[in-house]
Amino acid sequence: MTVDHRAHHLEAVRAVLSTMIYPVQYAVDLPSQAARWVSINLASHEALIEENERLRQQQLLVQSRLEKYAELEAENKRLRSLLDSSVKVGERVLIAELLAVDPDPFSRRIVINKGTHDGVVTGQSLIDANGVLGQVVHTSPFSSTALLITDPSHAVPVQVVRSGIRSIAVGTGSVNTLELAHVPNNADVRVGDLLVTSGLGGRFPAGYPVGHVASVERDSTQPFAQVLVKPSARLERNREVLLVWPSKPADRAKPVPPEPKKGS
Numbered sequence: 001m002t003v004d005h006r007a008h009h010l011e012a013v014r015a016v017l018s019t020m021i022y023p024v025q026y027a028v029d030l031p032s033q034a035a036r037w038v039s040i041n042l043a044s045h046e047a048l049i050e051e052n053e054r055l056r057q058q059q060l061l062v063q064s065r066l067e068k069y070a071e072l073e074a075e076n077k078r079l080r081s082l083l084d085s086s087v088k089v090g091e092r093v094l095i096a097e098l099l100a101v102d103p104d105p106f107s108r109r110i111v112i113n114k115g116t117h118d119g120v121v122t123g124q125s126l127i128d129a130n131g132v133l134g135q136v137v138h139t140s141p142f143s144s145t146a147l148l149i150t151d152p153s154h155a156v157p158v159q160v161v162r163s164g165i166r167s168i169a170v171g172t173g174s175v176n177t178l179e180l181a182h183v184p185n186n187a188d189v190r191v192g193d194l195l196v197t198s199g200l201g202g203r204f205p206a207g208y209p210v211g212h213v214a215s216v217e218r219d220s221t222q223p224f225a226q227v228l229v230k231p232s233a234r235l236e237r238n239r240e241v242l243l244v245w246p247s248k249p250a251d252r253a254k255p256v257p258p259e260p261k262k263g264s
Contacts, residue, residue, distance in 0.1 A: 092245040094118060096126075098238065099143060106173055108134075108148035108235070114243060115142045123203055126241045131209035131232030132156065132197060133241055148235055149210070150174060155181070158210050159198040163188040166198050169210055169229055175236055178211055180227040185218045189227055205244065209233075 094114060102109035114120050116139050126133040126146050134148040147154050154171040158180070165188060168181045183189060193213040199206025211229040218225045 094120075094243040094245075096144075096241050096243055098241070106152065108151035108154075108171065108173070109137075110134075110146050110148065112144050112146060112241060112243075113142070115140045115144050117141045119245075120144050120243060125204045125208075125244050127208055127244055128233045128238050128241055130234060131211065132204060133233045133235060133238070135203060136243075146241075149178060149231060149233075150176070150235055156204055156210060157198045157200040158195040160189060160213075161194045161196055162190070163193070165189060166200070167227075169195060176230060177214070178229040178231060180213075180229060183225045183227050185220070185223070185225050187225065189213060189216055189225070191216055195229060 096112040096114040098110055099113050100111040102111075112126075120136060120139050122136055122139055124136045126135060132149055134146045134151070134154065136144045137147045138145040148171070149156055149169065150171040150173065152171050152173040155168050157166065158169045159166045165183075167183055169178045170181050172179050180189070180195075191213050195210045195213070197204040197206055197208040197210060209232040211231040213227060214230040215228045216225055217227075
């Protein structure tokens, strides 16, 4: 051993023995290495799953916020359009939001979030940025029910802008169709004519757009033509509406008494 320690004669023998027993050492150490590898990979896999779940939740949150921002942008556009139309109307107006829609397929009624507490009265007209929607038929302190112009029981006096002919636009129960009642066959009504409220009857102020003539059918065997109208208002797509108060007629100016003469 002393000679080997100094001369290293057994170094080659040790190298051969180390080479021979290396597979045994590797085999003995393999289970622990495998366990360590599995543990590391499982931990990485769990971390990836947790990260993916966190990222998925963040994505849903961001997407929901983007959808909310898009809805707010659309609402701002609608409100801006209503405000622009209120300037054009010139009467006192109030913006109201829809609370409910009548599910009856043969009725066209909506519930809005304004009532007598806000000054709403029965018979008050509703409009949007494009035209006439309907009128209030029932009020309560904090909500009201309105009848749309397409309801079968609704009628609004109208006038053809081009020719000045007056008629009554009645609801058909259809989502987007009105009909002019008792229009003579020889009446000057054409497809595309704009109809506005005539102001007769006092329910609707004059000059509000009602719709455009969509079709005119004349039958020589019938006394009246069938005239269908497409409403101007977005009847089935509004979330906000304008309640309109007709402008009061200006008070007549009181005569100014003459100034007293000097010395009297």
